[in-house]
Amino acid sequence: MEEEIKKVVEVLNLGGTxxxxxxTIWGIGCDATNYRAAEKVYKLKGRMPQKSLIVLIESVExxxxxxxxxxxxxxxxxxxxxxxxxxxxxxxxxxxxxxxANDQTIAVRIPRxxxxxxxxxxxxxxxxxxxxxxxxxxxxxxxxxxxxxIIQGVDYVVSxxxxxxxxxxxxxxxxxxxxxxxxxxxx
Numbered sequence: 001m002e003e004e005i006k007k008v009v010e011v012l013n014l015g016g017t018x019x020x021x022x023x024t025i026w027g028i029g030c031d032a033t034n035y036r037a038a039e040k041v042y043k044l045k046g047r048m049p050q051k052s053l054i055v056l057i058e059s060v061e062x063x064x065x066x067x068x069x070x071x072x073x074x075x076x077x078x079x080x081x082x083x084x085x086x087x088x089x090x091x092x093x094x095x096x097x098x099x100x101a102n103d104q105t106i107a108v109r110i111p112r113x114x115x116x117x118x119x120x121x122x123x124x125x126x127x128x129x130x131x132x133x134x135x136x137x138x139x140x141x142x143x144x145x146x147x148x149x150i151i152q153g154v155d156y157v158v159s160x161x162x163x164x165x166x167x168x169x170x171x172x173x174x175x176x177x178x179x180x181x182x183x184x185x186x187x
Contacts, residue, residue, distance in 0.1 A: 005119050005122050008119060008158060009122050012029075012031045012123055012125075012127065014155075015031065015034050015036055015040075016154075016155030017029065017037065017155050017156075018127075018154055018156045018157075019150065020115075020160075021113075021115060021116075021143075021158065021161040021164070022129050024171050025131055025132070025140065026132040026140055026142075027128075028128070028130050028131075028132050029129055031123075031128075032053070032099050032127055033095055035096040035098055038099050038128060041128055044154065045130060045133070045134055047135040050102065052099060052101040052105070053107070053130050054108070054109060054129045054171075055099060055108055055109075055126040055129065056109055056120060056127050056128075057108050057110055057126045058110065058120035058121055060075055060078060062120075062126075063110065065094060066126060067089040067093070067108070069091065071176055073182060074176055077174070083171070083172060084109060084112075084170075086108065087173075088107045088174070089108060090103075091104055091105075092104050092105060115158075115161065133147065133150065134147065134149065139170070142164070143161075170186070172187050
């Protein structure tokens, strides 16, 4: 796993795109601070740039580098829920403009998955995580269900977990508004 992570970090540092297993499904990733890399992801998926991307961040401590405020309620949710949780935070910063929504919000997940954690620690920056499918098509639950167009369109395909079938449940998505109110968008 260590050699693979080194290669992935090299590709990300060069502004490349990756196809990788996440804590939910297979994802297309890039350096979430690199505008041009994120453009490649949108183009590959055929996704409208107005639809922001989810980013993976390794920890609450790192999260504080990219959002103005991490409410105590968010920390409680992250620490207590065992299923994958994506939280939309207001006032994102330090990320590529095309990764954030037009209103400066950002959707962030802190994965517990060992591969994702090691990758995020080695890279040191957030990585985008959008499903490995063309926009509008179903999300693939296994590597074998990913289209050749996606596989051939990325700069690097991670070999880790290619035989594993992922869980069918996507992450829960909640929005935390400036006053600390929580809104469940997807469960």
